Amino acid sequence: MAETARTGPxxxxxxxxxxxxxxxxxxxxxxxxxxxxxxLTIAFVASIxxxxxxxxxxxxxxxxxxxxxxxxxxxxxxxxxxxxxxxxEGFAVARRGGRNLLAGAVAGVVTxxxxxxYLALVGNFNVREQMPNISPEMIGxxxxxxxxxxxxxFLMLGSVALSTLGAAFNLLDRTLRRALAYALSxxxxxxxxxxxVSTILNNLGFPLVDRLYxxxxxxxIPGAIGVFVVIFVAYVVPKPKREPIKQGYAELPAKKRRxxxxxxxxxxxxxxxxxxxxxxxxxAEDLNLAGIFLLMALGLNIVxxxxxxxxxxxxxxxxxxxxxxxxxxxxxxxxxxxGLIFWEALPFVLLAAAFAGLLVGTPVLRMRGDxxxxxxxxxxxxxxxxxxxxxxxxxxxxxxxxxxxxxVHVGPVEFLGANSQTFFYLIFGFAIVxxxxxxxxxxxxxxxxxxxxxxxxxxxEAMGVNIVTAKLWAFMIGAVIASVGGALFAxxxxxxxPNSFDIIVSITVLAIVIVGGMGSVPGxxxxxxxxxxxxxxxxxxxxxxxxxxxxxxxFMMLRRPEGFIPSRRRARxxxxxxVLQDAWVQAHREEPAEVGLEGS
Amino acid sequence: xxxxLRKTSRRTIRLTPVDAFLWLVRIAAVVAIVVGTxxxxxxxxxxxxxxxxxxxxxxSGLSLGAVYALIALGYTMVYGVLRFINFAHGEVxxxxxxxxxxxxxxxxxxxxxxxxxxxxxxxxxxxxxMATSTFIAVLLERVAYRxxxxxxxxxxxxxxxxxxxxxxxxxxxxxxxxxxxxxxxxQLAGQVSIAGVPVLKTQAVxxxxxxxxxxxxxxxxxxxxxxxxxxxxxxxxxxxxxxGINVDRTIVLxxxxxxxxxxxxxxxxxxxxxxxxxxxxxxxxxxxxxxxxVGGIGNIGGAMVGGMLIGLIEAVxxxxxxxxxxxxxxxxxxxxxxxxxxxxxxxxxxxxxxxxRVAEDRT
Numbered sequence: 001m002a003e004t005a006r007t008g009p010x011x012x013x014x015x016x017x018x019x020x021x022x023x024x025x026x027x028x029x030x031x032x033x034x035x036x037x038x039x040l041t042i043a044f045v046a047s048i049x050x051x052x053x054x055x056x057x058x059x060x061x062x063x064x065x066x067x068x069x070x071x072x073x074x075x076x077x078x079x080x081x082x083x084x085x086x087x088x089e090g091f092a093v094a095r096r097g098g099r100n101l102l103a104g105a106v107a108g109v110v111t112x113x114x115x116x117x118y119l120a121l122v123g124n125f126n127v128r129e130q131m132p133n134i135s136p137e138m139i140g141x142x143x144x145x146x147x148x149x150x151x152x153x154f155l156m157l158g159s160v161a162l163s164t165l166g167a168a169f170n171l172l173d174r175t176l177r178r179a180l181a182y183a184l185s186x187x188x189x190x191x192x193x194x195x196x197v198s199t200i201l202n203n204l205g206f207p208l209v210d211r212l213y214x215x216x217x218x219x220x221i222p223g224a225i226g227v228f229v230v231i232f233v234a235y236v237v238p239k240p241k242r243e244p245i246k247q248g249y250a251e252l253p254a255k256k257r258r259x260x261x262x263x264x265x266x267x268x269x270x271x272x273x274x275x276x277x278x279x280x281x282x283x284a285e286d287l288n289l290a291g292i293f294l295l296m297a298l299g300l301n302i303v304x305x306x307x308x309x310x311x312x313x314x315x316x317x318x319x320x321x322x323x324x325x326x327x328x329x330x331x332x333x334x335x336x337x338x339g340l341i342f343w344e345a346l347p348f349v350l351l352a353a354a355f356a357g358l359l360v361g362t363p364v365l366r367m368r369g370d371x372x373x374x375x376x377x378x379x380x381x382x383x384x385x386x387x388x389x390x391x392x393x394x395x396x397x398x399x400x401x402x403x404x405x406x407x408v409h410v411g412p413v414e415f416l417g418a419n420s421q422t423f424f425y426l427i428f429g430f431a432i433v434x435x436x437x438x439x440x441x442x443x444x445x446x447x448x449x450x451x452x453x454x455x456x457x458x459x460x461e462a463m464g465v466n467i468v469t470a471k472l473w474a475f476m477i478g479a480v481i482a483s484v485g486g487a488l489f490a491x492x493x494x495x496x497x498p499n500s501f502d503i504i505v506s507i508t509v510l511a512i513v514i515v516g517g518m519g520s521v522p523g524x525x526x527x528x529x530x531x532x533x534x535x536x537x538x539x540x541x542x543x544x545x546x547x548x549x550x551x552x553x554x555f556m557m558l559r560r561p562e563g564f565i566p567s568r569r570r571a572r573x574x575x576x577x578x579v580l581q582d583a584w585v586q587a588h589r590e591e592p593a594e595v596g597l598e599g600s
Numbered sequence: 601x602x603x604x605l606r607k608t609s610r611r612t613i614r615l616t617p618v619d620a621f622l623w624l625v626r627i628a629a630v631v632a633i634v635v636g637t638x639x640x641x642x643x644x645x646x647x648x649x650x651x652x653x654x655x656x657x658x659x660s661g662l663s664l665g666a667v668y669a670l671i672a673l674g675y676t677m678v679y680g681v682l683r684f685i686n687f688a689h690g691e692v693x694x695x696x697x698x699x700x701x702x703x704x705x706x707x708x709x710x711x712x713x714x715x716x717x718x719x720x721x722x723x724x725x726x727x728x729x730m731a732t733s734t735f736i737a738v739l740l741e742r743v744a745y746r747x748x749x750x751x752x753x754x755x756x757x758x759x760x761x762x763x764x765x766x767x768x769x770x771x772x773x774x775x776x777x778x779x780x781x782x783x784x785x786x787q788l789a790g791q792v793s794i795a796g797v798p799v800l801k802t803q804a805v806x807x808x809x810x811x812x813x814x815x816x817x818x819x820x821x822x823x824x825x826x827x828x829x830x831x832x833x834x835x836x837x838x839x840x841x842x843x844g845i846n847v848d849r850t851i852v853l854x855x856x857x858x859x860x861x862x863x864x865x866x867x868x869x870x871x872x873x874x875x876x877x878x879x880x881x882x883x884x885x886x887x888x889x890x891x892x893x894v895g896g897i898g899n900i901g902g903a904m905v906g907g908m909l910i911g912l913i914e915a916v917x918x919x920x921x922x923x924x925x926x927x928x929x930x931x932x933x934x935x936x937x938x939x940x941x942x943x944x945x946x947x948x949x950x951x952x953x954x955x956x957r958v959a960e961d962r963t
Contacts, residue, residue, distance in 0.1 A: 048773025130702050132776045310754055312761070362621050363943050370685045370757045371946065374889060378939030381886075385936050390929035468618055503882075507765055514758060547769035553762025554744055557755050 023094035024085045026103045031081045035107035038077035038163070039114020045069060046118075048547070049133030051141050053540045058218035059191035065540075066141060068188060074111055074159040078166025081107035096171050104167020105160055112156035119155075123148045179235040186231045191219045195537060196283060203278045272428065276421040283537070284420040288492060290533035291427035292485050296505075297512040297524045298434040299481030304510070305519035305567075306447055307474035308454030310373040312506050313360065313380030317479040319501040320356045321486025323387060324349040326402040326496050327395075333402055335395045342408040342491060346484075353483030354476045361475030365468060380506055388498040401497035405490050417492040427488055434481050435521050441477070442519070450474055504546065508532060511549040514556050517563020526565060622947055629944045636924030645924035655797065657915045663803035663872060665911020666810030670865035671888035672895070672903035673817065674737070674858025680834045680898035681854050684753070687760035688740055690885015691767035692859050694878065695736045696729035696866025698771050701780045701876035703728040708783035718787055730863030736767065737859025738852055746848075764882075772878040782874040806868040813864055814904050817857070821900060830854060834898070883935060887914070890942040896952025905953055914938055 045051060054065035082103040084094035119142070122134050143151020169177050190197060194217045201209045212223035219227065249257065276284045296318060303311045327333045328345035340348075360379050364372045387396045396402065408415040408426060415426045441447045449470040452460035461467050490496050512531050516523030531549065535541045541548070556563065615623075639645045649657070674689045686692075704725045707713055712721040744763050748756040788805065791798045821827035832840040833850045841847050869884070870876060891910040895902025917937045922930035945952070 044770070048770065050773075127702075130705055130780075131774055133773060308754070310757065362618055363625060363947055365618060367946060367950075369754050370687075371893075373754075373757060373761075374685065374687075374886065375943055375946065378886065378942055381883075382936050382939050385933060389932045391927045391933065468616070507761070510758075510761070544769070544773070546765050547773065550762045550764070550766030550769060554759050554766060555762075557759040557762065558744070558747055561751075561755055 020092040021090055023087060023092040025094055026082055026084055026100065030085070031103045031107050032110055034077050034081035035110025035163070036114055038074055038081075038107065038111040038159070039118070041073050041077070042070065042111070042115060043118040045073070046138055046142055047122075047131065047134055048544070049138065050544060052133070052135065052138050053543065055141060057192065057538070057540055058216050059188055060219045060224045061214070061221050062216075062218070065192070070142075070158075071162060074108060074162040075166035077111070078104040078107055078163030079169045080166075081163065082167035082170045084170070100167050100170045101164055104164040107167070108160035108163030109156075111159040111163060112152075115155050115159070116152055119143065119148055119152050175236065179232050182235050183228045183232040187219070187224060187228050190227050191224070192538060194218065196279075199280050199283060200278045269432075273425075276424045279421075281420055284424055286533050286536035287529075288420045288424055288427055289536060290528050291424065291431055292489050292492070293509060293512060293532040294525060294528035295427065295431050295434055295485040295488070296482050296509045297516070297528050298431065298438055298521065299478045299485070300509050301513050301516075301519065301521070301524050302438060302441060302450075302481070303474050303478035304513055305517075306442065306454065307450035307471065308369070309471065309474055310369055311360075311376045311475070311478065312373045312503075312510070313376035313378065313383070314478070314482055314509055315501050315503060315505040316360065316376075316380045316383035317353050317356055317482035318486040318489070318505060319383050319387065319498075320353050320479070321349055321483025322490040322496050322501070323396055323402070323486075324352040324483065325487035325490040326405050329491075330402050330405045332404045334393070334397050341406070342487075346487065349483050349487050350480050353479040353486075356483075357476035357479030358472060360479075361472050365471055377503065377506070380503055384498055384501050384503075387501070396498075399498060401495055402490075403495035405494050405496070407494075408491055415491075417494050423492060427492075430484050430488065434484070435525075437477070437481075438521050446470060446473055507546070507549060511553055515552055515564060517566040520563060520565050520567035523563050523565030523567070527563075625944065625947060629940075629948075632925060633921055636921035638924070639926075640920050640924035645919075646926060646928060647919050647923040647930070649919060654916075657919065658912065659797070659799050659803055661912040661915025662908060663800075663806040663911070664914060665891075665908035666807045667865045667869045667872075667907075668884065668888045668891045668910050669904045669907025670810050670813060670861045670868070671884060672892040672907050673814075673861045673900065675889050676892040676895070676897050676899060676903045677830075677854050677858050679892070681830065681851060682745075682749070684745070684756055685760070685889065686740070686745075686855075686858070687757060687885075688744075688764040688767060689737075689858065689862065690881035690883075690888070691764050691771075692733050692737045692740070692881070693862040693866050693869075693884060693888075694881030695767065695771060696733035696863040697870050697876040697880055698775055698780075698878065699732040700725050700729040700867055700870055701782060702775070704783055704870075705780075713783060718785060722785065726864065726867045729867045730860050733863030733866060734856050734859035737855045737862070741852060741855040746851075764885075768878050768882070775876075775878065777878060780876045782870050782876065784874070785871065788871060800872075802872045806872055809864070809868060813861065814900070817861070818900055826853065886942075887935075887938050890938060890945075892952075893942060893950075894945055894952055896954040899952070899954050902952055902954040909953075910938060910941070913941055 050069065051066040054069065057065040059065055059068050082100040084096065084100075087094060119139070122139055127134055139148075142155070144154050145151075146154060169180070172180070194213050198209050198213055201212075212219065212226070214220045249260065252260065275287070279287065296314065299317075300311065300314050303309050303314070325342070325345055327336065328338055328340045328348055329342065331337055331339050360376060364375050367375060386392055388399060390398065392398070393400075407417060410426075413422070415423050417423055441450075449460070449465045452463065452465050453467060453470055457467060489500075493500075508531065512527045513524060515531060516525070516527030531552075535545045560566075636645070640647070671689065671693050674692065675686060678684060678686045678689070704721075707721045707724065710721075711717065740760075740763055744759045745756050748759060788801045790801055792801050792804055793799070794804060821830055829840065829845045829850050830853065832843065832845055833847055833854075837847050840850075869880075887910055888907065891906035892903050893906070894909055895904065895906025914934055914937070918930035918934050922933055922937065927933065
């Protein structure tokens with residue numbers, strides 16, 4: 001293994017033991033390319049105004065988010081530049097050492113060179129008129145207010161040092177490396193989420209909040225060290241094995257198992273029920289928004305995740321729900337104002353949505369996945385254009401929307417949209433129903449029919465699945481869940497306008513489903529919080545939200561198509577080729593490596 | 601025997617509710633078109649236009665259609681080769697308009713924009729647009745699509761959606777979210793008369809340029825050796841590879857051609873509308889896709905026909921059909937008509953006018 005040479009002519013690898021090819025090592029091309037990418041990334045981040053936008057957010061002490069990013073990019077790319085390429089069967093294990101550090105340093109030099117070009121361009125040509133974010137302010141931030149030449153020298157030194165530091169991560173043992181990476185990322189996250197963390201800790205009566213964060217809202221240095229050490233230790237300390245617990249659970253009699261499950265669910269519910277009281281009303285407001293998107297994502301999760309129908313016009317059902325609720329409930333509905341209360345209106349809202357689902361679903365029944373996506377996208381736009389149009393203004397109020405939508409009453413309790421701490425429970429209740437429906441449907445006959453259609457429509461049909469009804473059910477159920485989200489949105493904001501029902505909503509919901517993991521309910525919950533809740537808390541991310549969604553969609557499809565928290569079945573399907581490949585490698589392990597024919 | 605056969609065959613003609621619904625859609629579409637057109641032409645619609653106004657509508661529809669046709673080429677060629685809808689192609693077009701705007705405003709400050717130098721300036725803008733769009737298209741292929749070749753169809757498609765939004769907001773970040781105005785081109789103001797029909801100069805340039813590009817591309821694909829290799833890869837990738845064709849390079853070439861055409865479309869579009877905007881690619885992208893489906897996706901001639909048809913539908917149908925049906929301010933619903941046209945065409949004739957049946961699953 002280690003005694004085999006990693007470079008040099010193939011004959012030098014001849015040693016005792018099985019003959020192996022020399023390890024594939026870090027190549028010059030990889031290093032230069034990664035260095036260039038790092039430089040381009042910094043230039044891009046600077047040119048779209050991220051640095052200036054993030055300068056107000058201190059993370060640790062006076063270290064602001066823009067400099068965190070400036071540090072993270074060369075470090076991350078330095079790590080990648082020095083990372084040995086994947087080794088195949090029949091190759092020796094790559095040795096890690098000074099060569100990796102050198103690779104990192106060279107990548108850093110390339111990055112610095114790239115930045116020299118960038119600074120020379122933006123420093124000497126005034127393009128402010130066309131590119132508003134390439135401002136003197138940004139150049140000042142990038143050059144540490146030291147002028148172009150001196151600032152660039154700092155950047156060069158910094159990028160070489162940081163890139164080498166990043167490369168050094170390759171030399172660490174895997175556990176240590178991961179622990180460091182986790183601790184550093186959590187440190188940044190906790191620094192960023194100061195508002196949330198300190199509000200919760202304060203409401204819990206935790207005494208150390210003032211020690212953890214300073215007045216400016218960033219972590220204090222002792223606080224940061226504390227957080228880092230705690231997470232680092234928590235990662236390094238061996239965790240109790242999950243398997244025995246799982247096995248024990250599986251061995252319980254069915255009745256007890258159910259009891260345990262109910263207990264866990266109740267505990268989670270109890271914790272969630274306490275959540276709004278631990279948050280300020282501002283944070284609860286953000287949670288409400290995330291909750292409405294969660295509801296929609298749970299619906300789309302059924303349509304996309306289970307049935308495999310890529311519906312890009314999902315916002316149409318959201319709009320149907322919102323407008324149906326508004327027309328039925330508001331006393332100021334332009335044409336026809338029955339003035340129903342929420343619970344009277346709800347059945348009609350659901351019916352309208354189911355009908356809309358049928359209307360959209362029927363024409364696309366026989367279309368292939370990507371055509372279906374574009375046609376549904378068209379339906380989403382049609383919905384928005386129709387409610388905006390002069391033609392339907394007498395019914396839906398056009399650009400003026402519908403206002404004064406009354407609040408919801410449950411018995412004596414009033415759920416007023418403006419009171420986000422109580423309104424949370426309403427959204428929360430519906431979300432639980434939707435989550436339960438997802439789980440129930442997954443294991444039902446219909447759910448299995450959906451999954452069969454998702455995998456192969458023709459085969460599913462041959463096996464006796466009624467494709468027409470199954471697909472229409474998927475559209476209708478998805479539509480109904482989205483319409484509940486719409487109705488809640490209408491009640492919450494008490495007035496609705498057509499520009500809330502943009503295609504962007506569909507894409508946001510899609511990103512939530514994809515990032516969370518298609519078909520996975522816990523994944524969708526976390527993704528809804530992260531993708532829709534976080535940008536509300538970290539306002540400076542708002543304008544980069546869609547950029548990040550787009551990048552995430554690409555990244556997920558390239559690297560983790562099953563999502564961050566995959567449903568087990570879906571992961572198995574998507575990774576099937578890899579599983580097969582592993583099996584192949586396992587089966588051929590004993591035989592001499594045939595790959596090495598050329599070298600031996 | 602024969603009798604039972606006939607019996608069963610009669611039973612299979614049974615109309616399912618879904619088919620009934622689709623027939624209803626077909627009939628409704630035809631009735632709406634006929635009634636609307638009839639009422640407008642007999643002067644009972646909300647809008648009455650003179651013959652000259654209709655003619656202007658048609659001309660502007662054709663020039664818009666020429667732009668759609670050029671964008672549609674990108675969809676149709678990529679589809680022909682990879683059976684994949686490049687959802688981000690609208691953004692390839694958008695990138696051309698944005699960089700074109702950037703170069704044009706820079707040149708407008710120099711003396712080149714005045715006098716006869718403007719033709720050189722416009723050529724530079726055109727080349728910049730083309731280079732950008734080509735670069736973005738090839739970059740997309742390399743970064744986002746190539747690693748996913750051979751995966752389930754929806755995976756590269758979702759990647760394309762992500763790429764589309766990433767590009768939109770990357771350009772929004774770079775150039776700001778406002779609508780940018782192109783510097784005026786004095787030489788292209790005013791009208792010329794073609795066969796007795798007065799046409800805006802810009803529109804004439806657009807239509808002529810688009811026709812030339814189409815013809816050139818058609819000859820390239822049909823007559824040259826490279827074109828033959830593109831057709832071979834479209835027919836059967838594996839066999840083409842066995843015949844010694846570099847499939848990867850051919851696919852890159854197809855993306856590059858699609859991108860270059862989108863770059864030309866971007867240049868022409870900004871000549872007519874004088875605007876650049878980070879969302880400018882989205883709706884034209886969908887319309888161009890519709891155009892390629894209408895003409896028969898995978899078919900170069902079809903893109904031309906489909907593009908012109910969609911341009912005409914867009915320019916004429918709000919006044920002709922919607923106003924005839926008594927819908928006020930029908931221009932607001934232009935996009936609705938185009939999207940509905942896509943649905944109706946996919947129901948009526950998924951093969952498009954000139955192409956083969958590809959909208960339904962064959963694999």
